[in-house]
Amino acid sequence: xxxxxxxxxxxxxxxxxxxxxxxxxxxxxxxxxxxxxxxxxxxxxxxxxxxxxxxxxxxxxxxxxxxxxxxxxxxxxxxxxxxxxxxxxxxxxxxxxxxxxxxxxxxxxxx
Amino acid sequence: xxxxxxxxxxxxxxxxxxxxxxxxxxxxxxxxxxxxxxxxxxxxxxxxxxxxxxxxxxxxxxxxxxxxxxxxxxxxxxxxxxxxxxxxxxxxxxxxxxxxxxxxxxxxxxxxx
Numbered sequence: 001x002x003x004x005x006x007x008x009x010x011x012x013x014x015x016x017x018x019x020x021x022x023x024x025x026x027x028x029x030x031x032x033x034x035x036x037x038x039x040x041x042x043x044x045x046x047x048x049x050x051x052x053x054x055x056x057x058x059x060x061x062x063x064x065x066x067x068x069x070x071x072x073x074x075x076x077x078x079x080x081x082x083x084x085x086x087x088x089x090x091x092x093x094x095x096x097x098x099x100x101x102x103x104x105x106x107x108x109x110x111x
Numbered sequence: 112x113x114x115x116x117x118x119x120x121x122x123x124x125x126x127x128x129x130x131x132x133x134x135x136x137x138x139x140x141x142x143x144x145x146x147x148x149x150x151x152x153x154x155x156x157x158x159x160x161x162x163x164x165x166x167x168x169x170x171x172x173x174x175x176x177x178x179x180x181x182x183x184x185x186x187x188x189x190x191x192x193x194x195x196x197x198x199x200x201x202x203x204x205x206x207x208x209x210x211x212x213x214x215x216x217x218x219x220x221x222x223x224x
Contacts, residue, residue, distance in 0.1 A: 004153075032211040043203060043215035044154065087153050091211050098167050099144060099213065101153035 003027060004090050006102035014110055017078045021105045023071045023088030032091040033064055035073050037084045038104065044087055047073075078109045113137070115216035117204050123222045124194045132189045132219045134204030140214075142207035145170075145179055145189050147200045148218070154203055160187060194223045 006023045013019050025033075033050035048055065050062040050071050061074040071088055085104040092098050116135040124130050136143050142161050146154035147170075157170035157177065162184035171177040176195075181187040191198055201220050205213040 034212060043217050044213075045215070046212045049210065049212060089213075093211075096142075096161070098156055098159055098169075100156060101146070103151075103153040 001026065002103070003100045004088055004102040006086075006088050006105050008103060008105060010106040010108055012108045012110060013078055015078055015080060017109075018074065018076050019078060019107060020075075021073045021086055021088075021107075023073075023102050025069050025071070025088075025090045025100075027090065027092070027100075028069060029092070030069075030090045031093050031097075033071050034089040034091075035060075035062055035071075036087040036089055036101075038087055039084050044101075047086070075107075078107075080109050080111065083107055083109045115204055115206055115214050117202075117216035117219050119219060120217060121220050121222075123224060126194060126196060126223055128194050129190065129192045130194055130221065132191075132202050132204075132221070134187045134189070134216060136185065136187070136204070136206030137208075137214055138185075140206035140208065141184075143181060143187050144205045144207070144213060145187070146203040146205070148203055149200045157189070157202075160184075191221075194221075196223050199223045 035047040036044040037047045038044040050064045054063045059076045063072045087104045088102040145157040148154045158168040158179045160181040176192045178190045201218040203218045205215045
């Protein structure tokens, strides 16, 4: 079993749709969590950090459930430009230790 | 300021050759990571440095062909000896900011023929 697991998708949604991705992690001692976005043949780029209280950045909302060891990302009012692979990342420490990536969830937003 | 840079961007090696991949992190970033990314998968952890100290190299094991160094706590080199076809992948370097977020370089795409 992988340390960080994501539904690979693909998720194919129309413009304007709301879509949610989940990610589960196995190391209960993990301290910090992030969502990254990766476009085809490009490097991953930070989308947002994930805080225990949940956080929002425009159309994007991230939530963390430590008890169940999962992280979620909600995208509202999907745009064509949201089409990408979304990677969940779990760190051993707040600013220390190893980082483990999921294999990503692919999203395609269609007109 | 400047981001993370990596060189070369593309490398073709014949099986059995040694290769060296370079990473220049963001200035002042203490932590530096190397990942291997195969097609359709997420980045797979190889190793991690804090300044010049290699704190975790679990991802380099059990291969005895992969080595990484960061002798002065800045630039890092990932060396692959006696390359095999299964080493073909994108090798990503990232440096870590104060909040734990990582900033990636563009990667080196290695093809072993």
